[in-house]
Structure formats: structure tokens, C-alpha cells
Amino acid sequence: MIVVKTKEEIEIMRESALIVSRTLGMLAKEVKPGISTLLLDKLAEEFIREQGAIPGFLGLYDFPNTLCVSPNSQVVHGIPNKEPLKEGDIISIDCGAIKNGFYGDHAYTFAIGEIDAETQKLLDITKQSLYLGIKEFKAGNRVGDVGFAIQHFTEKHGYGVVRELVGHGLGRKMHEDPEMPNYGKKGVGKKFIEGMTVAIEPMTNMGTHRIKHHKDGWTITTLDNKPSAHFEHNVAIVNGKPQLLSTFDFIYEALGIASNEEDEFRN
Secondary structure, rough: EEEEHHHHHHOOOOOOOHHHHHHHHHHEEEOOOOOEEEHHHHHHHHHHHHHOEEEEOOOOHHOOOOOEEEEOEEEEEOOOOEEEEOOOOOEEEEEEEOOOOOOEEEEEEEEEEOHHHHHHHHHHHHHHHHHHHHHOOOOOOOOOHHHHHHHHHHHHHHEEEEOOOOOOEOOOOOOOOEEEEOOOOOOOOOOOOOOOOEEEEEEEEEEOEEEOOOOOOOEEEEOOOOOEEEEEEEEEEEOEEEOOOOOOOHHHHHHOOOOOHHHHHHH
């Protein structure tokens, strides 16, 4: 069942989302060759708690950490460890926080130092597909419209769209209805209505869309061991249109990147 939010609840959710946004912005300054993902995890937990929130992933479904960190061929749900990041790596950092009873949950894939042009293109196309999907999240459209927009754009560039992992509704629970696949057909699926809140999160592989689940119960990699990228935003339907609750602005500020990609989705 879809849980519609009031405008007041959406503003409470925005606060939770922005805590995650600020956390990712803080981490952007730390993500560099030589740092371990376990240290990034420690920094994130401390930062979230300092803002009066609780890490949203820690203990959820028995997950052992604050961050999901997924380098290179890992798609999502990677567990932080002591291994240092290396020049040329990429890493998806997915983070959640709870404040005032509502979740924020989003992700960004970072380049570690200089990366090759082919991998940079994967990151760029995946992030562009996120915003194309967000454009379709509006009253009267359906789940398939978002999935189609993401799938059509990424497959046009020759990439694989992960099928088994999807976006989701978001609110007092981390995972609410509806599921938000990154593939689909126009006009198919649940209809979007005012007050819906979701996490849209394309997961795009450089090669095959097929994935492998590892024995730790969490880690998921591409079947061909080629790189995978993951970007995620939290979005609400306000006055019939998509409105971002999260932002990458804190990341861009840390990295010295100028961007207007979010302007059309501001309140």
C-alpha cells in the first residue's frame, strides 16, 4: 500500500534527506587514495549522530554498518572494510539516516583520483539517467514511465540495467510501496499521486546487467566483473511535480564542481 505524505511530513523527510546529503558532502572531502571504507563508515556514523539523527542502515535487516560501500564491480550493499581505496577506483557510497521518525536514503558514486574515460562515461550516463527518471515521477504517470526513461537512455549507450535491485517508496520505513525498477514500459504499473515519496536509484553496469550474490549475504557484484555505477535521490510529488528532498550540492561544493542539474526539481 502506498503511504501518501502530508506537506508537513514531506518537510520532515527533507530534513532527514539533507542529513544524508551533508554526510555525503563530508565524505566527499575524505574519499581519496589510501583511506579505508571502514574509516569512512566511522566518520559517517559520528557525523549523522552529531546532527541528532540515527544511522538508517546500521542494524537494518542486520546490516552491520552505517554505510553501504561498493567499489568497482560491486553494485550495492558492500560492507566497509580495512582495505584502502586506490587511484583509479570508483566507489558507490549509499547512506541512510532517521530523524523524527522518517528516513533519508541516497547514494553517489565517487571517482578515486583520476579514472579512465570509459569509467567516467559510465558515471556520467548513470547520473543523467537518474534525472531523466525523476522527470517522469509526476502525478498521473506510472512506475513504468520512470523505469522506461532510465532503461532506454542507459541501454542506448550500451550499458546493462540491473533487474533484481530496484528503487522504492520511502518514509517511516526504509522500504515502502511502490517498488521503482530502473526498467519498464510506459504507462504500466502503479499510478503516481500527490504526496508520494520515493527513492529513485539507477544501478548501471558497464557490461552485462546480470549480477552475482556473494556468500556474506550482502555483497553483490556484476557477473562479468566490469564496473557498476549507482546514484540515488529522494523525491516527492508536490503540486503534481517531482521535487527533490536530497541534493548533491554538498558533494559538488566539496569537489569544486559547478552544476545546475537539480534546478528544475527545487521547491
